[in-house]
Amino acid sequence: MPHPRPIIIIKKKAGHGGHHGGAWKVAYADFVTAMMALFIVLWLLNQSPKIQAAVGGYFRDPNGTASKPASDKPGASDRFILAPEAMERLKQGLEKSLKSMPNFDKLKDHIEMTVTSEGLRIDLLESSNGTFFDSGSPKLNADGEDMLIKLAQELGNLPIAICIEGHTDAKPDGGGATYTNWELSADRANSARRVMQGNGLRADQISQVRGFADQMLRRPQAPLDPANRRISVIVQYVTPVRPDTPGIMPPAANPPPTGTKPKSP
Numbered sequence: 001m002p003h004p005r006p007i008i009i010i011k012k013k014a015g016h017g018g019h020h021g022g023a024w025k026v027a028y029a030d031f032v033t034a035m036m037a038l039f040i041v042l043w044l045l046n047q048s049p050k051i052q053a054a055v056g057g058y059f060r061d062p063n064g065t066a067s068k069p070a071s072d073k074p075g076a077s078d079r080f081i082l083a084p085e086a087m088e089r090l091k092q093g094l095e096k097s098l099k100s101m102p103n104f105d106k107l108k109d110h111i112e113m114t115v116t117s118e119g120l121r122i123d124l125l126e127s128s129n130g131t132f133f134d135s136g137s138p139k140l141n142a143d144g145e146d147m148l149i150k151l152a153q154e155l156g157n158l159p160i161a162i163c164i165e166g167h168t169d170a171k172p173d174g175g176g177a178t179y180t181n182w183e184l185s186a187d188r189a190n191s192a193r194r195v196m197q198g199n200g201l202r203a204d205q206i207s208q209v210r211g212f213a214d215q216m217l218r219r220p221q222a223p224l225d226p227a228n229r230r231i232s233v234i235v236q237y238v239t240p241v242r243p244d245t246p247g248i249m250p251p252a253a254n255p256p257p258t259g260t261k262p263k264s265p
Contacts, residue, residue, distance in 0.1 A: 048093065049086050053159050082160065082237050087120045090158075090235065094122070097154050098147075107131065107143060118163075119236040122151065123218075126229035133229075136173060138187035140195060148192055149199040151233060156200030163208040164189045164196075165232040170214040170223035186211025192231050207236060 044055060082090075091113045098104055098111065110131045112123040124132050124147060132144030140148070155162065166189035168181040189209050197203055219225045 045085075049082070049090055049158060052086065082119070082235075084115060084237075087115045087235065087237070091115060091120055094151070094154055098150060101146065101150055103143060103146065107147060111147070119234050122233040122235075124148075124231045124233075125218075125227045128226045132231065133188060133191075136184070138184060138191050140191055144192075145195055148195045148233075152196035152200040155196075155235065156202060156205070160205060161207040161236045161238070162196075162201065162205050163210065163232075163234040163236060164193050164206070165210045165212060165234065166190075166192075167212050167216060167218070167228060167230045167232065168214050169225060169228035170217065181213035182211055184211075185213050188231060192233070196233075 044052060047055075095113060101107075110125045110127065112121075112125065114121045114123070124144070126132060129135075130141065132140060132147065134141055166185035166187070168185050173179060173181050173184050186209070189211055193206060193209055197206070214223065214228065217223055217228045218230065219228055222228075
């Protein structure tokens with residue numbers, strides 16, 4: 001009787017790619033992409049607000065269709081918000097630019113820039129001799145015009161909104177009952193507006209012109225102090241823009257307060 005043939009079971013071991021597989025390539029590509037994104041963000045943080053606006057505008061509208069609005073009613077897409085970090089960089093840039101003015105040493109103690117809850121506030125402070133305006137007059141002197149022209153040239157190319165304020169001290173104006181500190185503060189703010197608009201600032205950048213008389217004293221404990229007389233140029237956080245103007249950041253749910261818009265005097 002023949003011997004039965006043994007049953008042979010062949011097990012094939014599934015192989016793997018090892019170093020010849022492609023999974024590591026996917027992981028490496030993800031790593032390189034993440035590093036590139038990090039370097040772009042770090043580079044962008046060190047750029048000027050103008051470059052940030054251009055880059056932000058591309059990512060918001062890469063196809064260039066923002067100039068074709070679906071509605072003629074203003075909405076959230078008609079504005080963008082400047083970040084506080086952008087305000088601080090703008091402040092540093094303006095300070096550096098103003099130092100190049102020939103008469104800066106004479107005026108530096110009468111210029112203050114502060115980042116506030118409303119935006120970047122640029123205060124041009126008066127002295128007892130009249131630093132920027134002729135005494136008791138809405139007429140700008142040469143130093144006042146030079147300073148506002150320089151600011152207009154720096155701010156005119158940026159997609160920002162600007163408010164201009166006029167302030168006086170508590171001393172009654174010598175013009176009598178028909179011309180008070182209310183008229184003087186408003187006229188000085190409008191004088192500043194006209195000079196800035198005539199030297200680089202666009203008309204659509206002016207959002208408000210305010211005259212406060214002596215109702216917002218810079219030094220309440222010294223209401224007659226000349227430093228209470230000032231012009232304030234405020235670069236605002238929330239900026240209305242045309243649909244085709246690139247923004248820096250999309251609108252936030254709770255933007256920084258910008259104050260209420262009073263009626264024009």
